[in-house]
Amino acid sequence: MIQRRLENTVREALARSSSVALMGPRQVGKTTIALNISESVASIYLDLESRLGLEKVRDIRAFHEANRENLIILDEVQRLPELFAELRGIIDEERRRGNKSGLFLFLGSASIDLLQQSGESLAGRIAYLELYPVNALEYSDGESEKINTLWLRGGFPESLLADSTGDSLEWRLDFIKTYLERDIPQLGPRIPAATLERFWTMLAHNQGSVLNAAHLARNLDVSGVTIGRYLDLMTDLLLIRRLKPWTFNIGKRLVRSPKIYVRDSGITHALLNIEGYNNLLGHPVVGGSWEGFVIENIMSVAPPRMQPYYYRTPGGAELDLVLEFAGGEKWAIEIKRSSSPKLSKGFHVACEDIQPDKKFVVYLGTDTFPMAEDVTAIPLYGLMNEIVGR
Template identity: 75%
Template sequence: MIKRILEETVKTALTRNASVALMGPRQVGKTTLALDLTETLPSVYLDLESRLDLIRIDDVRIFHLANEGKLIVLDEVQRIPEIFSEIRGIIDQERRKGNRYGQFLFLGSASMDLLQRSGESLAGRISYLELFPINVLEYAEDDQEKLNMLWVRGGFPESLLAESDQASFEWRLNFIKTYLERDIPMLGPRIPAAALERFWTMLTHNQGSVFNASHLARNLDVSSVTIARYLDLMTDLLLVRRLKPWTFNTGKRLIRSPKVYVRDSGITHALLNIENHNNLLGHPVVGMSWEGFVIENIMSILHTRAQAYYYGSPGGAEIDLVLEFGNGENWAIEIKKSFYPKLSKGFHVACEDLKPERKFVIYSGNDTFFLGEDIMAISISAFMKLVSKKS
């Protein structure tokens, strides 16, 4: 079993908050992480997709009283968002007794923003964390073979640890089918599965592109409003990322639409019918797949350290990823699927506009070296370690 970096963060959050919400897509490992915690903490676990567990929690006050002093773990909590108003009263009652921390752990498969809207009554009583698929530091470090496997199969545990590429590929196809035919309808939106699958696949063909609703709408024969609704849904389910554009204080005309990525590289490859590393290397999406993979790995260790953007101008000045840290410091990151990275003129022009404190090229190799005086070529694992140490 792979030790998840976020486990210690969840433990710490429970010592500082009455409740913690751990979000992430289905099958990403939330339940496994939570059950690991329950082995060291007095606790009780309920799966709210189980009819019996739903009955048990029907009166949450009585259930809490029967399990006083235990951490109550509620899995798939987005199914009953009305429970948060009741839990607020329980938390406030426990506060008056002097019990302020570690009472509830919520697990959910929708976005933190979606749960926050449902759980507004817990303001000041809850901390939100996101569990990403398994990342490079958790699995691959500087092992090139493992890195390639993680990239091809993605970070969902059952896909990554499957006995073969074929078994991994079949798991991901079933994951996609289950989301489209069961999980999304269960959350309420009435969207034809075939239409949503075409949209999801279209995003993979346009991985890392600036979002153009009109272009997608024409290709799918729906309205731009419908496309925007599809994107909102896939973003809320933590399956797609909208990377915001940098639009601050440069005095330049900049692109203001987000870039869109299918978040897990393995899901990207399954939607494109790419089964193994050799198939991927010969596919037109290889460069943008690597870019999305790197960005998602970096996002998995950012937490509150930095905000992430891309920088682009109509004239071609572009930076793949800009990290803005809390002290106002900016890092510019270019991402290249090459052992011998070369930078475009657009990156240099963009850096002249932005004036970042540090410049990096994340490439496929393991060595660290300088390209010119101030641009560091670095591996994804070394860069993630560098960010992790940044306060």
Template identity: 75%
Template sequence: MLNLQMIKRRLESQIIEALKRSPSVALLGPRQVGKTTIALNIAETTPSVYLDLENRRDLQKVQDIEAFHVENSDKLIVLDEVQRLPEIFAALRGIIDKQRRKGNRAGQFLFLGAASIDLLQQSSESLAGRIAYLELHPVDAAEFAGNSLDKLNSLWVRGGFPESLLSASDRNSLDWRHDFVRTYLERDIPQMGPRIPAETLERFWTMLAHNQGAVLNASQLARNLDVSSTTVGRYLDLMTDLLLVRRLKPWTTNVGKRLVKSPKIYVRDSGITHALLNIPDYNGLLGHPVVGGSWEGFVIENLMSVVPSRVQPYYYRTPGGAEINLVLEFPGGEKWAIEIKRSSAPSVSKGFYAGCEDIKPDKRFVVYSGLETFPMGEAITAIPLSNLMQKLLEQS
């Protein structure tokens, strides 16, 4: 049985490198994704002090952060759950600048937060030029599955949260995910400020899971929940800020055609999707109507965990039927078009061909559930998920 220490998290080395060049680093990701484990690993090799800002005693220690820093200026200060104390960033600017004048230009603070980069940046604008942002995704196929289809399917069913993925049984894994959902609804989201009934938000989250990968129809969701479309937008903003839901933007560059312009919505972790829908195991997933959307979302999240910085993800769709599941636009304008198929013997739809005619991508891939990479004609390559992830890592 694997444990978390046996899964090498790729981001750990990137955090260490970022701490060597930046005074502060913010490591972001949803709860229970492994941020604290990585921080404690780094603390084993670097003189450090770790504080959990959800702990009242630790929170009290940083009420005067300048005094605390004076006592610990020779250490890396790790502040966990930093979104609980956003006002701390204003004081940190002066501390960091004072250390810079002394020649200490890197490795002073490591922040851990369970909120999106956009949300945290609003609080930490005073640290512009003094902070690097990194996002820790759940365990992905490159870290866990390699070329094993059994491991890949287990990751797909259970998702990438370590406690779920490494549970002793599917039953235990599903129980953990149900508890995860309940904790977010009853404790974490209320602590973020919004006063939303847990039952309403759970219904909303479950609706998104049922419609995994669908184009957002806010008015339909609003009717089902008996709320306004504006309220649906507020719920969606919240779930996106908490890194639980992805809004995949449409490709809107002018190609001389009408385009679908609403985002596609995905519950980011496949295991959470399956928990919301009470799908217990692999066989149950194969027989469920969400199976295609679940696989599509799973592939997209795994690819997004390895895309180089500044690569922009989109989907492409026209009312006439041209469609590309994922378009990656690289700095400089290079484009990759990616079709996602669950079949082990993939075929390419007419919509993908039509979409490629419209946007003229530089590379065309079909991600499928097999193990071999092979050409499919018309410059299209069929490729396993792990192999395409490796290609993206090589672009970094």
């Protein structure tokens, strides 16, 4: 079993907050964390996808009263959003009794539903955390072979730890099918599974590209507005990342559409039927896949209020990633799938435009070393540790 770094963060949040919402896509490990926590505190766990679990909490006030001494863990809580209006009163009553922390742990697979419902009713009473797929710090110890396995298979635990590459791919194909045929129809608008699969696959083919909604709409024979709805849905389900452009006060024409990534690299490869590492290296998506993999790993260790962007001008100035930390510090990051990184003029021009505090190029080697113009070449594992230790 892989020890998830977020588990201690969840425990700390429960120690100071009345309720904690742990969000993440299905099968990413939320339930495992919750059950680990339940072993060390008095708790009761209910899966709201089961009919019995739903019935038990339809009268949440009575259920809480019968289990007041327990941490109540509710899995797939977006299935019963009306709970939140009643939970506000319960939490306030417990606070008046002096019980100000560790009352509820919510697990959810659909961030927008959870955020909207709990945000309307539990403002100031809830802490939000997101569990990403397994990252390079949790799995690789900086070993190149393990990082390559993580990149190929993605970070969903059952895919990553499968007995063979073929078993891993089959798990991911089943995951995609289940989302398309069961989970998305339950959580979102009624979209034909075949249409949504084509859309998801098109995004995988264009991994890391600037959004061209008109092109996608033509290929799917739908409107640009419909493409926007599809993207909203997949983003809200934590399956797609829209990376916003950095557009702040520099007086230049800029590319202003977001870049789009399928968030888990293993799902990207499954959508494209890429099974083995050599198949991946020979596929046209290899560069975009590596870029998305690096970005998701970086975001998995992001401190609170850090915002990610990319930067691009029509003239060719470009940064793969701009990290803006709370307080305004900026890091410029270039991502190279190479063991001997070289930087283009566009990188240096972009750095002149945004004036970052630090400049990095993430590359495939294992050493960290300085390059010209205050740029540091660094492996992914090393940059993640830089962020954690900041």
